Amino acid sequence: MDSAHVESDLVNVLFTEAQILERIGELAEEIERDYAGKELLIVGILRGAVMVMADMARAFTRHVEMDWMAVSSYGSGTKSSGVVRILKDLDTDISGRHVVVVDEIIDTGLTLSWLTSNLSSRSPASVEICTLLRKPEALQMPVDVKYVGWDIPNEFVVGYGLDYRERYRNLRDIGTLAPHVYS
Ligand code: IMP
Ligand code: MG
Numbered sequence: 001m002d003s004a005h006v007e008s009d010l011v012n013v014l015f016t017e018a019q020i021l022e023r024i025g026e027l028a029e030e031i032e033r034d035y036a037g038k039e040l041l042i043v044g045i046l047r048g049a050v051m052v053m054a055d056m057a058r059a060f061t062r063h064v065e066m067d068w069m070a071v072s073s074y075g076s077g078t079k080s081s082g083v084v085r086i087l088k089d090l091d092t093d094i095s096g097r098h099v100v101v102v103d104e105i106i107d108t109g110l111t112l113s114w115l116t117s118n119l120s121s122r123s124p125a126s127v128e129i130c131t132l133l134r135k136p137e138a139l140q141m142p143v144d145v146k147y148v149g150w151d152i153p154n155e156f157v158v159g160y161g162l163d164y165r166e167r168y169r170n171l172r173d174i175g176t177l178a179p180h181v182y183s
Helices: 003-009 017-034 050-059 110-120
Strands: 010-015 041-046 065-074 080-088 098-106 126-134 147-151 174-177
Touching (some): 003 010, 003 174, 010 017, 098 110
Parallel strands (some): 041 065, 041 098, 098 126
């Protein structure tokens, strides 16, 4: 789905598909450099990170293992609840492994700060975070994020894996959702 297909639902297009792919390529290059000579496991947070994971994994010019976790921090609205539950855990034992958690957006930081301390307790060799988007103004918990695509204003965005009530995930671009859609 393109922005044109949901034009009246968006205030603006923040990042086009081409811009997103280019930035993900840069992040992959950076990660590849940092983990040269080491085995790497990237962990995608379902469901939002599916697109980032798929494009990032393919941007690598090396082998990378992929695993997935599902956590719930939200109801179905547009605000974080702060309550984190593991809905699907890793299939991989990460002890001694180098792990990069891949997410599509850090909003309050509650999910990822909880998740990194959870993963750190499993004795990995290292855990770092990569997120495509971050909302610095919304941050409530300090999260040490090593790889960030872009910092964005504190507005609700959709597309490229980001949803509002399970819609817009399949939008190619990332756009700001028009308030009339959720109010
Ligand atoms: P946090 O715990 O507040 O950092 O929120 C993390 C999760 O909330 C993200 O992984 C998204 O699934 C969801 N989220 C936060 N902001 C947005 C947004 O602007 N659009 C869509 N989903 C969002
Ligand atoms: Mg998410």
